[in-house]
Amino acid sequence: MGRIKYDKIYEDLKKKIELEVYGYQQLLPSENNLIKEYTCSRNTLRRAVAQLASIGYVQSLHGKGVCVIYEQHKKPGFMLGDVESFKEASIRNSRENKTEVVHFSELTADEVLSRKTGIPAGTEIYYIQRVRFMDRQALIIDHNYYRKDIVKGLTLEIAENSIYEYIENELNEKVVTTKRIITVEKATEDDFRYLNLQDYNCVAVISNYTYNAEGIMFEYTQSRHRPDYFIFFGQAQRIKNT
Amino acid sequence: MGRIKYDKIYEDLKKKIELEVYGYQQLLPSENNLIKEYTCSRNTLRRAVAQLASIGYVQSLHGKGVCVIYEQHKKPGFMLGDVESFKEASIRNSRENKTEVVHFSELTADEVLSRKTGIPAGTEIYYIQRVRFMDRQALIIDHNYYRKDIVKGLTLEIAENSIYEYIENELNEKVVTTKRIITVEKATEDDFRYLNLQDYNCVAVISNYTYNAEGIMFEYTQSRHRPDYFIFFGQAQRIKNT
DNA sequence: TGGTATTTGTCCGTATGTATC
DNA sequence: GGATACATACGGACAAATACC
Numbered sequence: 001m002g003r004i005k006y007d008k009i010y011e012d013l014k015k016k017i018e019l020e021v022y023g024y025q026q027l028l029p030s031e032n033n034l035i036k037e038y039t040c041s042r043n044t045l046r047r048a049v050a051q052l053a054s055i056g057y058v059q060s061l062h063g064k065g066v067c068v069i070y071e072q073h074k075k076p077g078f079m080l081g082d083v084e085s086f087k088e089a090s091i092r093n094s095r096e097n098k099t100e101v102v103h104f105s106e107l108t109a110d111e112v113l114s115r116k117t118g119i120p121a122g123t124e125i126y127y128i129q130r131v132r133f134m135d136r137q138a139l140i141i142d143h144n145y146y147r148k149d150i151v152k153g154l155t156l157e158i159a160e161n162s163i164y165e166y167i168e169n170e171l172n173e174k175v176v177t178t179k180r181i182i183t184v185e186k187a188t189e190d191d192f193r194y195l196n197l198q199d200y201n202c203v204a205v206i207s208n209y210t211y212n213a214e215g216i217m218f219e220y221t222q223s224r225h226r227p228d229y230f231i232f233f234g235q236a237q238r239i240k241n242t
Numbered sequence: 243m244g245r246i247k248y249d250k251i252y253e254d255l256k257k258k259i260e261l262e263v264y265g266y267q268q269l270l271p272s273e274n275n276l277i278k279e280y281t282c283s284r285n286t287l288r289r290a291v292a293q294l295a296s297i298g299y300v301q302s303l304h305g306k307g308v309c310v311i312y313e314q315h316k317k318p319g320f321m322l323g324d325v326e327s328f329k330e331a332s333i334r335n336s337r338e339n340k341t342e343v344v345h346f347s348e349l350t351a352d353e354v355l356s357r358k359t360g361i362p363a364g365t366e367i368y369y370i371q372r373v374r375f376m377d378r379q380a381l382i383i384d385h386n387y388y389r390k391d392i393v394k395g396l397t398l399e400i401a402e403n404s405i406y407e408y409i410e411n412e413l414n415e416k417v418v419t420t421k422r423i424i425t426v427e428k429a430t431e432d433d434f435r436y437l438n439l440q441d442y443n444c445v446a447v448i449s450n451y452t453y454n455a456e457g458i459m460f461e462y463t464q465s466r467h468r469p470d471y472f473i474f475f476g477q478a479q480r481i482k483n484t
Numbered sequence: 485t486g487g488t489a490t491t492t493g494t495c496c497g498t499a500t501g502t503a504t505c
Numbered sequence: 506g507g508a509t510a511c512a513t514a515c516g517g518a519c520a521a522a523t524a525c526c
Contacts, residue, residue, distance in 0.1 A: 004513070025457055030491060041515045043285075046492090054296075056421050059457050062492050063522030067457030069419065071360070118313070177301050177311060180476035184426055184446045184469035202444040202469055204426045215267055215301050215309030227426035227444055234422035234476060246494070272510060283496045288511085304511055305503030 009038050009048035017057050017070050024072070027065035028058065056235040096135055101159045102194070103129035106148065117145050117220035118209060124148040128159050131194050138195050139229045143222040150218040174213040181207045182232060185224075195226045204230040251280050251290040259299050259312050266314070269307035270300065298477035338377055343401045344436070345371035348390065359387050359462035360451060366390040370401050373436050380437050381471045385464040392460040416455040423449045424474060427466075437468045446472040 016022055028034065034045050049066055052058045057070040105127050114121040125145050132140035144163070146154060151167060158166045167173045183205045187195075191203050203224045210219040258264055270276065276287050291308055294300045299312040347369050356363040367387050374382035386405070388396060393409060400408045409415045425447045429437075433445050445466045452461040 006513080032491080043516085044514060047513095053419075056419060059419050059453060060492065061455060061457060061523090063490080063524080065491065065523095069453055069457055069459075177295075177298060178478050179298050180478065182424060182474040182476065184442075184444065184467075184472055186442070200426075200428070200444060202426065202442060204446075211301060211311055213303060215303060215311055217311075225426075230426055232424040232474075232476075234424065234474075236420050236422065248494080274510080285497090286495060289494095302511065303504085305505080305509080307504095307510065 005040060006044045006047045006051075009034075009040065009045060010051045012038075013048060013052055014057060017052070017068055018072070020072060022068050024068055024070065026068055028068065030065060054235070098133040098136075099160055100131045100133065101128060101156055102131055103127070104156050104159060109145075113145075118217055119145060119147060119220060126151065126154050128154075128163075130159060134229075137226075137229070139226050141191065141194050141224045143224075145220040147218045150212065150216070173218075175210055176213050177211040179209040179211075183207070184227075191224055195224075197226060198228075200227050202227060204232075206232075247282060248286045248289040248293075251276075251282065251287060252293045254280075255290060255294055256299060259294070259310055260314070262314060264310050266310055266312065268310055270310065272307060296477070340375040340378075341402055342373045342375065343370065343398055344373055345369070346398050346401060351387075355387075360459055361387060361389060361462060368393065368396050370396075370405075372401060376471075379468075379471070381468050383433065383436050383466045385466075387462045389460040392454065392458070415460075417452055418455050419453040421451040421453075425449070426469075433466055437466075439468060440470075442469050444469060446474075448474075 013022075013028070022028055028049075029037070031042060031045055031049075035042060038045060049058065049060070053060060057068065058066050059069050060066050107125060107127055109117070109119050109121050109123045109125055111121050113119070119125060125148055128142075128144040128146075130142045130144065131138050132142065144159075146163075148154075150173065151163075152171065154163070154166070164175065168175065184202050185205050187197055187201055187203050191197065195203070197203070204227055206223045206225070208219070208221040208223070209217055210221070212218050255264075255270070264270055270291075271279070273284060273287060273291075277284060280287065291300065291302070295302060299310065301309050301311050303309055349367060349369055351359070351361050351363050351365045351367055353363050355361070361367060367390055370384075370386040370388075372384045372386065373380050374384065386401075388405075390396075392415065393405075394413065396405070396408070406417065410417065426444050427447050429439055429443055429445050433439065437445070439445070446469055448465045448467070450461070450463040450465070451459055452463070454460050
């Protein structure tokens, strides 16, 4: 991590903010001072700061300085705002995690599936259903659809571990962009069977469309979450001045 | 809109992608060609392209080009991924909209409220409850908490229209950053009373923390959405290389 | 009220590295 | 190897907002 200069600066500032070296609602040192500290150019520093702003850690105030708006006690428990696998998120939160594959098949996309997933009809795909456990609680059901021509040689063993790891390390495919849609849906029979929904009759649904470094969509995943454990973090800057 | 050079270029490219001048999975013209076309520097162009990538329109492929991954038919019906008011979103989707204020009071934040909203205890605040209609359907209940020392002189009439417009145009406060948390919660009595929930027993909840140009949080809003009309769009790039 | 220094915002030009074809 | 294309990094110039005297 952080082989690149602006990324090192970003990581360093981020850590210092989290450790409250730079506290909430205080200003960072001025650009000129930070440039001296990191011996870098203005652009490089500004890029690092822009990244901090994009994750909601700081906010630039023209003519004044850069203000810290990160609050320690509001730290996300289970954050999904990044492109991050279930395994990665579990590890980051140091929770015990397990994945159980409940369905594994190969099929050809028809018109109906194509409209739902965006994968062209006629494409050969893997269809996998997985239940995700954290601390022995069934929290998520994943429905994964992978293009067979890109994600070659998927097996049940791989699906039980981390498909992301397989894609990135074995196949050397780079996951670059994920588009995401969040909705709330009525719980299905499968949802009731696998998740302990208590008296909830809905689930939180995240639909993911994942693109590789060639710019083609090779995965569609629908993650159905137990509502009481679901939380999603977003962050936005206002740009328009209409 | 678009008084600034990189913003004009961004808007122009965005429009061309939406009009499919540059179609899905095609490459944009190379940086050098676009630089000539817009007579701008490399940095300026790259900044515009970076913005397009951040909204999921394009994806850069090192050594190859910039690939369009925007798909016309998947355009969001009711998108809330930006910092955007209900009124703005309604207009953008050209729907009839109405806001009904069902509660308006002034109070002082106590410990309980402070923990929930992040507003310091002891602060004077406006508390407003509003029901949002679109096409005559009650879709959202908003619980707004505004700091009285910053959002001065709020009235019921303003709340019925758009508080954002008032803040930005009348008070000249700039809304800069919004942090957002999405959860699913059991429906309350109020939810059942105001929204037509049918047999859903949950609502989608968006909690907003809004910061002004001074870097201080002046608004907390909890928006409780009817599940069948709720949709949220996100977008993420993978950065880490661990 | 006004002038000056500080700080961030925009924009440009150039050099070098790295991936693809 | 060579051409093309994107990525990183540096340095400088001017504008705009703010703070201070």
